[in-house]
Amino acid sequence: MGRIQLKQVQKKFGETEVIPPLDLEIEDGEFVVFVGPSGCGKSTLLRLIAGLEDTTAGNIEIDGEDATDLPPAKRGLAMVFQSYALYPHMSVRKNIAFPMKMAKMPEDEQKRRIESAAKALNLTDYLDRKPGQLSGGQRQRVAIGRAIVREPAAFLFDEPLSNLDAALRVGMRMEIGELHKKLETTMIYVTHDQVEAMTMADKIVVLQAGVIEQVGSPLELYRTPRNKFVAGFIGSPK
Numbered sequence: 001m002g003r004i005q006l007k008q009v010q011k012k013f014g015e016t017e018v019i020p021p022l023d024l025e026i027e028d029g030e031f032v033v034f035v036g037p038s039g040c041g042k043s044t045l046l047r048l049i050a051g052l053e054d055t056t057a058g059n060i061e062i063d064g065e066d067a068t069d070l071p072p073a074k075r076g077l078a079m080v081f082q083s084y085a086l087y088p089h090m091s092v093r094k095n096i097a098f099p100m101k102m103a104k105m106p107e108d109e110q111k112r113r114i115e116s117a118a119k120a121l122n123l124t125d126y127l128d129r130k131p132g133q134l135s136g137g138q139r140q141r142v143a144i145g146r147a148i149v150r151e152p153a154a155f156l157f158d159e160p161l162s163n164l165d166a167a168l169r170v171g172m173r174m175e176i177g178e179l180h181k182k183l184e185t186t187m188i189y190v191t192h193d194q195v196e197a198m199t200m201a202d203k204i205v206v207l208q209a210g211v212i213e214q215v216g217s218p219l220e221l222y223r224t225p226r227n228k229f230v231a232g233f234i235g236s237p238k
């Protein structure tokens with residue numbers, strides 16, 4: 001399960017209101033993209049959902065349970081960081097196992113999950129290598145593997161491809177899309193790149209200055225942008 005509901009969620013840093021109270025519903029299994037220009041609050045919104053930031057007001061429900069005050073580890077969500085967050089001295093296997101080791105999961109269950117994640121990500125032949133012996137795309141897949149083994153209710157991605165070159169980014173978008181099809185797990189993906197949003201999303205959330213300008217499928221946003229900002233950002237002819 002991975003249904004996430006935000007109810008009048010607000011975020012202030014000191015006196016500055018970065019996110020005025022907003023409502024948002026994410027259905028189980030959806031691929032949702034938060035898109036908008038730099039500084040519009042995409043990362044903050046994702047971090048609020050992850051529990052890495054406290055809400056100033058409002059409630060976050062995960063699968064119908066109030067998660068507003070739960071610490072990140074208790075929310076059942078997995079944040080996928082950029083691949084540079086890997087441990088360079090550890091093998092791929094150990095990097096992927098790390099969150100399970102921290103959770104003191106039984107060894108045989110760890111092994112089962114590592115093998116299943118490696119298979120899903122085509123990393124089976126690379127488990128004994130170190131990150132330095134992998135390509136950029138393979139490293140990013142290891143970072144995703146580390147999230148998969150937690151079997152989360154949802155994956156949260158914050159611009160995971162922004163330090164990859166253009167060709168690799170295209171490949172990784174397809175990898176992530178394929179993974180979403182295989183796992184059918186909710187994914188929330190943050191990007192400032194409208195092409196990424198339009199090609200990957202079931203549902204796009206367009207943000208400007210912490211305000212949701214529009215929520216809809218890529219085609220809905222393209223055909224019926226609600227205002228000039230959405231039209232301009234999405235590249236709609238209207």
Ligand code: ADP
Binds near residue numbers: 013036042043045
């Ligand atoms: P985005 O990810 O869309 O680029 P962010 O969510 O990182 O935007 O930032 C939204 C706004 O909140 C920006 O104006 C940023 O400067 C501000 N902000 C983010 N984190 C903090 C923080 N820890 N303290 C103060 N202001 C912050």
Ligand code: MG
Binds near residue numbers: 042043044
């Ligand atoms: Mg950001």
